[in-house]
Amino acid sequence: MKPVTLKQIAETLGISITTVSKALKDYPDVSKKTKRLVKDLAETLNYKPNAFAVNLRTRESKTIGLIIPEVVHHFFSNVVKGIIAQAEKKGYLVIILQSNESYELEKKQINLLLSKQVDGILISIANGTADFSHLQTAMENDVPLVMFDKIAKIVNCSKIIIDDRKAAYTATKHLIDSGCKKIAHFRGPLMPQNSIDRFLGYKKAIEDHGMLYDSSLVYICEKVNFDEGKLFAQRLVKNHKDVDGIFINGDLVAVGAISALNELGVSIPDQISIVGFSNWFMSSAITPSLTTIDQPGYKMGKKAFKLLYKELKAKKRKQEILPQTVELETTLIKRNSTK
Amino acid sequence: MKPVTLKQIAETLGISITTVSKALKDYPDVSKKTKRLVKDLAETLNYKPNAFAVNLRTRESKTIGLIIPEVVHHFFSNVVKGIIAQAEKKGYLVIILQSNESYELEKKQINLLLSKQVDGILISIANGTADFSHLQTAMENDVPLVMFDKIAKIVNCSKIIIDDRKAAYTATKHLIDSGCKKIAHFRGPLMPQNSIDRFLGYKKAIEDHGMLYDSSLVYICEKVNFDEGKLFAQRLVKNHKDVDGIFINGDLVAVGAISALNELGVSIPDQISIVGFSNWFMSSAITPSLTTIDQPGYKMGKKAFKLLYKELKAKKRKQEILPQTVELETTLIKRNSTK
Numbered sequence: 001m002k003p004v005t006l007k008q009i010a011e012t013l014g015i016s017i018t019t020v021s022k023a024l025k026d027y028p029d030v031s032k033k034t035k036r037l038v039k040d041l042a043e044t045l046n047y048k049p050n051a052f053a054v055n056l057r058t059r060e061s062k063t064i065g066l067i068i069p070e071v072v073h074h075f076f077s078n079v080v081k082g083i084i085a086q087a088e089k090k091g092y093l094v095i096i097l098q099s100n101e102s103y104e105l106e107k108k109q110i111n112l113l114l115s116k117q118v119d120g121i122l123i124s125i126a127n128g129t130a131d132f133s134h135l136q137t138a139m140e141n142d143v144p145l146v147m148f149d150k151i152a153k154i155v156n157c158s159k160i161i162i163d164d165r166k167a168a169y170t171a172t173k174h175l176i177d178s179g180c181k182k183i184a185h186f187r188g189p190l191m192p193q194n195s196i197d198r199f200l201g202y203k204k205a206i207e208d209h210g211m212l213y214d215s216s217l218v219y220i221c222e223k224v225n226f227d228e229g230k231l232f233a234q235r236l237v238k239n240h241k242d243v244d245g246i247f248i249n250g251d252l253v254a255v256g257a258i259s260a261l262n263e264l265g266v267s268i269p270d271q272i273s274i275v276g277f278s279n280w281f282m283s284s285a286i287t288p289s290l291t292t293i294d295q296p297g298y299k300m301g302k303k304a305f306k307l308l309y310k311e312l313k314a315k316k317r318k319q320e321i322l323p324q325t326v327e328l329e330t331t332l333i334k335r336n337s338t339k
Numbered sequence: 340m341k342p343v344t345l346k347q348i349a350e351t352l353g354i355s356i357t358t359v360s361k362a363l364k365d366y367p368d369v370s371k372k373t374k375r376l377v378k379d380l381a382e383t384l385n386y387k388p389n390a391f392a393v394n395l396r397t398r399e400s401k402t403i404g405l406i407i408p409e410v411v412h413h414f415f416s417n418v419v420k421g422i423i424a425q426a427e428k429k430g431y432l433v434i435i436l437q438s439n440e441s442y443e444l445e446k447k448q449i450n451l452l453l454s455k456q457v458d459g460i461l462i463s464i465a466n467g468t469a470d471f472s473h474l475q476t477a478m479e480n481d482v483p484l485v486m487f488d489k490i491a492k493i494v495n496c497s498k499i500i501i502d503d504r505k506a507a508y509t510a511t512k513h514l515i516d517s518g519c520k521k522i523a524h525f526r527g528p529l530m531p532q533n534s535i536d537r538f539l540g541y542k543k544a545i546e547d548h549g550m551l552y553d554s555s556l557v558y559i560c561e562k563v564n565f566d567e568g569k570l571f572a573q574r575l576v577k578n579h580k581d582v583d584g585i586f587i588n589g590d591l592v593a594v595g596a597i598s599a600l601n602e603l604g605v606s607i608p609d610q611i612s613i614v615g616f617s618n619w620f621m622s623s624a625i626t627p628s629l630t631t632i633d634q635p636g637y638k639m640g641k642k643a644f645k646l647l648y649k650e651l652k653a654k655k656r657k658q659e660i661l662p663q664t665v666e667l668e669t670t671l672i673k674r675n676s677t678k
Contacts, residue, residue, distance in 0.1 A: 046476070048454050063402075063434070063455070071423070072416045081410045084437055093455060095402070096435045098423055115387050116402070116432060137385075226624060255624055262626060282621050285565060285594055287601060 004045040013037060024049075063093045064308065065113035067123040069101045069150065074251075074280040075297045076124070079148065082301020083122060090309055092119070103128040110134040113143075120144040120308045125152060127192050144311035144321060148304040150192050158307045159325045160300050164194045167293045167330040168201025171275040172247045174291070174332055176209050178339040180245030180273055184217040186232050186257065188224050188249045198249050198277065217243065221253055229256020237264055237272075245273045245338075251280035254290055258337065262287075274337040288336035296328050303328065343384040352376060363388075402432045403647065404452035406462045408440045408489065413590075413619040414636045415463070418487065421640020422461060429648055431458070442467040449473040452482075459483040459647045464491055466528050483650035483660060487643040489531050497646045498664045499639050503533045506632045506669040507540025510614040511586045513630070513671055515548050517678040519584030519612055523556040525571050525596065527563050527588045537588050537616065556582065560592055568595020576603055576611075584612045584677075590619035593629055597676065601626075612677040627675035635667050642667065 010017045015034065023030045023038035041047075066083060068076045084094050095118065099106040106126045111134070113121055121138055123145065132155050138145045139157060148160040175183050185202045188195030199218070206213050217240065219232040229248065233256070236243055248254040254276030261268055268274060268288050276283060276292035283290040303326060311321050349356045354373065362369045362377035380386075405422060407415045423433050434457065438445040445465045450473070452460055460477055462484065471494050477484050478496060487499040514522050524541045527534030538557070545552050556579065558571040568587065572595070575582055587593040593615030600607055607613060607627050615622060615631035622629040642665060650660050 046480075048480075050456070071420045072413070074411070077411045077416050080435070081437060084410070084435060088436070093434045093436075093451070095432045096419070096423060097427070097432075098420060112432070117389070141385075141387075226620075255621075259624055259626075281565075282594075282624075285598055285621075286624070287598075287626055 004042075004047045006047075009038060009041055009045065009047060012041060061117050061119055062091055063095060063116075063118050064120045064122060064305075065095045065097065065109075065116075065118040067097045067099050067106060067109050067113075067121070069099050069124060069126050071096070071098050074282075075149075075278050075295060078297030079124070079301040079304070082298040082303075083305045084301075086302045086305040086309075090305075092305075092309075099126040101126045101128055103131070107134040110138055114138060114141055118143065120146070120312055122146050122148065122304050122308055124148050124150045125192070126150075127189050130191065142315070144308055144315060146304050146308045146311070148300055150194055153193060156323055158311065158323045160304045160307065160328065161194075161325065162295060162300075162328050162330050164197035165201040165204070167277070167295075168198040168247065168249075169205045170201075170330075170332050171277065171293050172202045172205035173209070174334070174338060175245035175247060175273055175275055176205065176211075178245075178269075178273060181211075182217070182240070182243045183211070183245040183247060184219070184236055184240065184243050186219045186221055186229065186246060186248040186250075186253055189220065189222055195249060202247050216240075221249065224250045224253055226252055226256035226259075229253035229258075230260040231256075233257035233260035234264070237261070237266060243272065245275075247275050247277075249277050251276040251278045251283045251290060251292055254292070254337075255280075255282060255286055258286060258288070258290065268337050269339045273339055275332075276337075279333055283333075284335065291335045291338040292333050294331045294333050296330070300328055343381075343386045345386075348377060348380055348384065348386060351380060400456050400458055401430055402434060402455075402457050403459045403461060403644075404434045404436065404448075404455075404457040406436045406438055406445060406448050406452075406460070408438050408463060408465050410435070410437050413621075414488075414617050414634060417636030418463070418640035418643070421637040421642075422644050423640075425641040425644040425648075429644075431644075431648075438465040440465045440467055442470070446473040449477055453477060453480055457482065459485070459651055461485050461487065461643050461647055463487050463489045464531070465489075466531050469530065481654070483647055483654060485643050485647045485650070487639055489533055492532060495662055497650065497662045499643045499646065499667065500533075500664065501634060501639075501667050501669050503536035504540040504543070506616070506634075507537040507586065507588075508544045509540075509669075509671050510616065510632050511541045511544035512548070513673070513677060514584035514586060514612055514614055515544065515550075517584075517608075517612060520550075521556070521579070521582045522550070522584040522586060523558070523575055523579065523582050525558045525560055525568065525585060525587040525589075525592055528559065528561055534588060541586050555579075560588065563589045563592055565591050565595035565598075568592035568597075569599040570595075572596035572599035573603070576600070576605060582611065584614075586614050586616075588616050590615040590617045590622045590629060590631055593631070593676075594619075594621060594625055597625060597627070597629065607676050608678045614671075614677060618672055622672075623674065630674045630677040631672050633670045633672050635669070639667055 006020050010020045023035045087094050097109045146158045151159045187199045221228040276290045279292045279294035349359045362374045426433050436448045485497045490498045526538045560567040615629045618631045618633035
């Protein structure tokens with residue numbers, strides 16, 4: 001079945017296409033009777049306005065682009081859920097792309113979204129991204145852009161973040177308060193801001209509490225996954241027998257560490273206490289359950305779309321867009337992996 | 340910065356808009372020199388063709404819609420990953436929507452996608468969906484539709500499935516082969532086909548091996564989550580002390596059950612063996628690790644897009660679309676929750 005056109009409705013009723021179009025849009029210069037006739041027929045024939053023509057007229061696609069590093073990820077899938085829930089409320093659709101933590105792919109995707117004329121872009125940048133001209137291009141093309149979670153401070157757009165440094169400080173301080181004397185850190189890669197900030201929060205907490213910062217106790221996770229957690233926990237136990245606490249960037253890594261320590265017969269939290277980061281669902285289900293920092297993914301997604309929507313409205317009204325940075329609260333969730 | 344138009348390029352070079360347009364499209368009746376001039380200027384000014392106008396001309400949006408019941412879900416996020424990877428390869432973008440297992444929402448979303456003139460739709464239907472006229476509407480509007488995982492047999496479209504009945508039979512038979520004499524089943528809701536098929540596979544395996552089917556050993560999960568797994572495991576241990584095996588529809592539920600049995604001091608697999616379904620990432624990380632059926636989510640996503648793409652091409656060539664059903668293989672992954 002071919003979609004019904006305005007022309008067919010006009011011909012069926014013996015009136016002009018303009019009248020049909022005006023009747024559907026409730027123009028005052030069309031009689032009530034004609035409107036009724038047109039609308040009834042349109043409904044009967046399941047008429048749908050041509051979205052492309054509407055787009056061309058309004059210069060709006062009512063579609064936004066979303067680029068995230070990884071789809072199969074508890075935190076990001078919560079963010080996605082928050083974004084599409086909020087976007088749908090406002091009549092926007094969301095095109096989703098995965099950058100795979102690759103700068104090249106991310107750049108290509110930004111260009112693709114621009115060529116598709118999305119109204120706005122939400123992005124959490126890839127670990128590999130150190131040049132930001134593709135994001136500047138979007139903004140110079142008058143396409144509002146909002147960054148969330150993994151951001152670039154240097155780009156002058158709106159951002160939704162958490163205070164990673166403060167959260168990491170809280171996590172490390174909890175280990176100190178519960179009696180740990182030598183605390184290791186499994187950090188994220190060297191590049192993304194949040195991994196740097198979490199490391200700095202850890203370091204500051206150590207130094208603020210009269211402990212010596214020891215770089216040999218810091219392990220760098222490149223993939224931030226289960227296997228790295230397992231591997232580094234095994235190495236740590238072998239090389240630093242007196243470590244009694246670990247602050248780990250990411251619950252997935254922490255679950256790997258717990259699994260390794262369980263296998264090695266190291267008692268958690270009696271011998272080693274562990275604090276994770278993100279409050280992934282499984283953190284409450286493993287044995288022992290994981291003390292962690294709750295990172296509000298769903299809320300971050302909703303808020304990211306809200307900020308973008310505000311900018312889309314400002315743009316329509318030809319108002320200046322003033323970038324703002326919104327910081328969401330994180331919470332320490334105490335469970336059984338710490339004393 | 341406003342996007343550059345063909346008109347501006349034409350005015351700058353003192354030639355007609357038609358010539359500019361033809362030059363950009365490499366028409367033979369424009370001189371090489373003019374083409375070079377136009378293309379250089381277009382590149383310098385960062386000219387992008389208006390996607391809406393292109394859409395209107397080609398009647399293609401190069402965008403497809405994807406409706407899934409739940410975004411925060413290991414299996415579905417793998418499917419999403421497979422779909423967007425494959426779609427990107429072919430130059431298609433994916434709009435993602437979450438039905439929340441609600442029929443009403445799913446219906447609204449189908450209409451939304453149709454009004455946005457997506458080229459095709461991929462869907463895994465909601466548990467609440469029992470009427471399929473919204474899907475028929477899509478197909479009657481000449482929009483190819485492919486169902487995956489949670490399908491409706493009655494709808495005459497292409498489908499990607501696994502043989503749930505066979506997989507459940509294999510899972511239950513593994514429990515029988517490893518010595519279990521009384522096997523319970525935590526099933527999914529009454530409605531979706533895959534939950535029915537898994538139940539039937541369990542029942543057939545029981546009956547084929549000279550055991551008595553006992554409906555009091557079948558627990559119905561409505562939400563298919565961790566808490567239900569915990570609750571039903573507690574009830575089972577209390578009411579059926581001689582049960583020595585459970586086949587569970589869903590690893591998340593199985594992890595809940597393992598957690599409850601661990602708490603109750605019931606030894607797995609010595610007292611009760613457990614087999615899950617889907618091979619969720621955490622299944623290998625918990626203690627004991629979970630024997631389960633591997634459900635190939637990423638592969639299913641890729642294959643779903645491939646089938647849809649085939650139909651999009653057939654439609655373009657005005658060839659008839661012959662719906663086909665593709666069945667993907669599942670595998671039993673043996674781990675420590677069974678003997």
